[in-house]
Amino acid sequence: xxxxxxxxxKLIAELSRLPGLGxxxxxxxxFFLLKTKxxxxxxxxxxxxxxxxxxxxCTRCFNYTDxxxxxxxxxxxxxxxxxxxVEEPSDIIRIEETSGGFKLKYHVLQGVLSPxxxxxxxxxxxxxxxxxxxxxxxxxxxxxxxxxIEGDATCVYLTKLIRSxxxxxxxxxxxxxxxxxxxxxxxxxxxxxxxxxxELK
Amino acid sequence: xxxxxxxxxKLIAELSRLPGLGxxxxxxxxFFLLKTKxxxxxxxxxxxxxxxxxxxxCTRCFNYTDxxxxxxxxxxxxxxxxxxxVEEPSDIIRIEETSGGFKLKYHVLQGVLSPxxxxxxxxxxxxxxxxxxxxxxxxxxxxxxxxxIEGDATCVYLTKLIRSxxxxxxxxxxxxxxxxxxxxxxxxxxxxxxxxxxELK
Numbered sequence: 001x002x003x004x005x006x007x008x009x010k011l012i013a014e015l016s017r018l019p020g021l022g023x024x025x026x027x028x029x030x031f032f033l034l035k036t037k038x039x040x041x042x043x044x045x046x047x048x049x050x051x052x053x054x055x056x057x058c059t060r061c062f063n064y065t066d067x068x069x070x071x072x073x074x075x076x077x078x079x080x081x082x083x084x085x086v087e088e089p090s091d092i093i094r095i096e097e098t099s100g101g102f103k104l105k106y107h108v109l110q111g112v113l114s115p116x117x118x119x120x121x122x123x124x125x126x127x128x129x130x131x132x133x134x135x136x137x138x139x140x141x142x143x144x145x146x147x148x149i150e151g152d153a154t155c156v157y158l159t160k161l162i163r164s165x166x167x168x169x170x171x172x173x174x175x176x177x178x179x180x181x182x183x184x185x186x187x188x189x190x191x192x193x194x195x196x197x198x199e200l201k
Numbered sequence: 202x203x204x205x206x207x208x209x210x211k212l213i214a215e216l217s218r219l220p221g222l223g224x225x226x227x228x229x230x231x232f233f234l235l236k237t238k239x240x241x242x243x244x245x246x247x248x249x250x251x252x253x254x255x256x257x258x259c260t261r262c263f264n265y266t267d268x269x270x271x272x273x274x275x276x277x278x279x280x281x282x283x284x285x286x287v288e289e290p291s292d293i294i295r296i297e298e299t300s301g302g303f304k305l306k307y308h309v310l311q312g313v314l315s316p317x318x319x320x321x322x323x324x325x326x327x328x329x330x331x332x333x334x335x336x337x338x339x340x341x342x343x344x345x346x347x348x349x350i351e352g353d354a355t356c357v358y359l360t361k362l363i364r365s366x367x368x369x370x371x372x373x374x375x376x377x378x379x380x381x382x383x384x385x386x387x388x389x390x391x392x393x394x395x396x397x398x399x400e401l402k
Contacts (some may be wrong), residue, residue, distance in 0.1 A: 004272055005255075005256055005265060005266060005267050005272075006255070006257050006267060007248070007251040007252045007255040007256050007267060008252060008265060008267075010248045010251065010252075011245075011248040011249065011251070014241065014245045014248045017241055017243070017245075018230050018233065018234075018241075018245075019229055019230060019233045020226050020229060020230070021230075021322050025221050027291065027294075028221060028291075029219050029220060029221070029222075029253065031221045031248070031289065031290065031291045032219065032264065033219075033252065033253075034252065034253075034256060034290075034291075040215065040218055040219075041249045041252070042249075042250070043215050043252070043255045044212075044215045044216070044218075044219075044246075044249055045245075045247075045249040045250050046212075046246075046248075047211045047212040047215045048212065048234070048242045048243075048245055048246040049207070049214045049242070049243070049246050050208040050211065051208045051209060051211075051231065051234065051235065051242070052205075052214070052234075052235075052242045052243070053208075054207070054208040055206055055208050055209050055235060062290070064206060064209060064235065065206060066207060066208060066209075069338050071205055071206075088232065088236075089232065089235075090228065090229075090232045093228075105368075127383045129299040189291055
């Protein structure tokens, strides 16, 4: 449904391009913005420009930062010996939210291997990871990639590469989620959970 | 969860203020915007400013428009004799989407009477409606307001006022939605549907 008011239709179209927003949500937000007496429209417009201008990738680990090297890389309380490899910066947040207090350092691959989408090793930050393995006192690389075919293939590729530098490679466990009933778990996950069973002592 | 990157946290906070978006959706959108290779960030930023600068209320009916008088008020194919009173401009769209082809003109109240929220007749566009009743050849006013206590009270108030000008007042029917099973209809709606039953001939 076009409103035949150019600026209105344009804002609805732009909002509809955001993930998770359909045309109806975009309409609701647009009418909310027109009605609100706050400066939300102007504030949001500025915040969008600021984020593009100020936020970029950390030169070392490719996490997001507004300085040269990100806060995690600069954190002296974290061990330099364990590096956790993730797909996206948002994965770092998810890991930091766990109560484990693992104090890891990270390396963002910016994707996983996916030949069908034209993403090979050169499209990922693998070269930069290898440079870090040579320069930093890294003793273990934890692979925290997704558990699908692309994630698995990337893990196999990285394991071969990293072990050639005599560095330990581990992968986060995949299995039944905490609180999960076996009734609701898919067969592949359950199969993996049985395969990777842990001895109780 | 704050990311400790000022521009990033700011954009997430601003997006969270939009209706229907929680913090998690705002995070997802922010990371999407950082990753996308399109100009969406800049386009959206500009669209937000444009909508505020160009879109305002029609001076006659208070629908949204980017000119002085809105497209519906200017439409010569619509009768000047029937005016439909709605709460918000978005209600006009909903009515225009119906297949009835009613060719109505509209008047946007910009709310309903709600004494508890400090909204009395002076906060609504009732004075402007009365002016139109005096100046335009209006023969019927259709009230398409919501069916709750505030909507009902507003209808009672407007009916008294409009009838004093010897103009017919009607209200849209409330009842069982098309395709609705009686099992799933609340008692108040069903009661209203029985009360307003229509003779079949």
